[in-house]
Amino acid sequence: MIEAKSDAFWKLVPRDAEVKQVVTGFGFTEGPVASRRGFLLFSDIPNQRIHKWERGQLSLFRENSNKANGLTFDHQGRLLVAEGGGRVTRTEKNGAVTVLAAEGLKAPNDLVYAIDGSVYFTDLAGGRVYQITRARAGVGGAPPKGEVRLVWETPAPNGVALSPNQQQLYVADVKTEMVRRFDLDPAGLLVNGRDFAPLRVDGLKTDEAGNVWMATRTAIAVYAASGRELGAITPPEAPSNCCFGEGFRGLYITARKSVYHVPTLAAGTRTF
Numbered sequence: 001m002i003e004a005k006s007d008a009f010w011k012l013v014p015r016d017a018e019v020k021q022v023v024t025g026f027g028f029t030e031g032p033v034a035s036r037r038g039f040l041l042f043s044d045i046p047n048q049r050i051h052k053w054e055r056g057q058l059s060l061f062r063e064n065s066n067k068a069n070g071l072t073f074d075h076q077g078r079l080l081v082a083e084g085g086g087r088v089t090r091t092e093k094n095g096a097v098t099v100l101a102a103e104g105l106k107a108p109n110d111l112v113y114a115i116d117g118s119v120y121f122t123d124l125a126g127g128r129v130y131q132i133t134r135a136r137a138g139v140g141g142a143p144p145k146g147e148v149r150l151v152w153e154t155p156a157p158n159g160v161a162l163s164p165n166q167q168q169l170y171v172a173d174v175k176t177e178m179v180r181r182f183d184l185d186p187a188g189l190l191v192n193g194r195d196f197a198p199l200r201v202d203g204l205k206t207d208e209a210g211n212v213w214m215a216t217r218t219a220i221a222v223y224a225a226s227g228r229e230l231g232a233i234t235p236p237e238a239p240s241n242c243c244f245g246e247g248f249r250g251l252y253i254t255a256r257k258s259v260y261h262v263p264t265l266a267a268g269t270r271t272f
Contacts, residue, residue: 001234002262009231012211012222012266019235022252022259023058026051029254030203031071031082031110032243036272040245042254043068045084053259070110070203070241073272075117075139082108082121088132100132101148110159110203110241113272115166117141118188122157122171129157129171131188151190152182159203159241163225164210164269172201172214179204179214197223203241203254207266213251215239220253235260244268 002017004010027046034040039054041061050062050071062068067084074080079091080100087102088111100119101108104126111121117138122129129152136146156175162168169190172179177200182190197214199221204214210225219234220242237255245252245261248268253260 002231003234004231005229006231008224009222012207012209012230013233013262013264017263019233019253019260019262021236022261023053024258026257028240028256029259030069030240032241032252032254032259033071033073034243034245034248034252035073036077038246040243040252040259041071041079042252042259043071045069050081067107069108070121072111072113074113074119074137075272077272080111080113080119080137082111084108088119088121090137098142100137100143101130103148109157112160112162112169113137114162114188115271116188120151120160120162120169122160124156124158124174127155127157128153129160129190133188151188152193154180159201159215161204161206161212162269162271163206164208170196170204170206170212172199172204174200174202179212196227197221202239205242205244206269207244207264208248208269209266211266213242215241215253220251233262 026044031043048065052059052061070082084107088100090098106125109122109124117134119132119137133146158174159172161170169182179197181196183192201214214221219232222230235255239255241254
């Protein structure tokens, strides 16, 4: 079901759009990310797998994924993974896995790659949000270079997303049931935090116009950057996360045992 709360919503989603199931049969889907090469990756957390969906075909991308949750890419197309087993990793071009962060982490949940080469990620069980600096995560960066620094503490941080101008960071806390918005100072630290949306949100993404697409308990709620509710997309199963598809168009939704897709007029924020 697709419901508009404002006529502005129909500038983001076609009026005749339908939510269609892409693939099903998983334990719990999460962390969708669409490669610039056209394929979709997503996690199946309880089965500890990362799956690949490409041209209508499903394949296994990684087994024994250490409870992989959130996924994204960097500017070189290398996969970054928030592993619920206690680390954040990068998969190199040759298939080798580099551990970017691990010490003191409990259950990394979601992550976003910034244009400056740094990475922000949440540790839900640890109640913390971190930044992996460019010297560690960016082009040419690798441990022991750079640092992993704490940027915010909150009871249960889950989804994390950057605004299209890369000047603001959104963090969803599932315990306080609030999405917070922060400004980023020149060093990439979080300042001027304020409430954005009183919702229990898992994963979230932004589009090029600054709208925020948030996976609540029942739907993908879409809010303008001003905080005004624009509309909602309700798949047949409760959503966990979302991402924009090939060319940063169209929205993929991970929802329990399945992955769904809905066409969009909006284009997603390009963070990699």
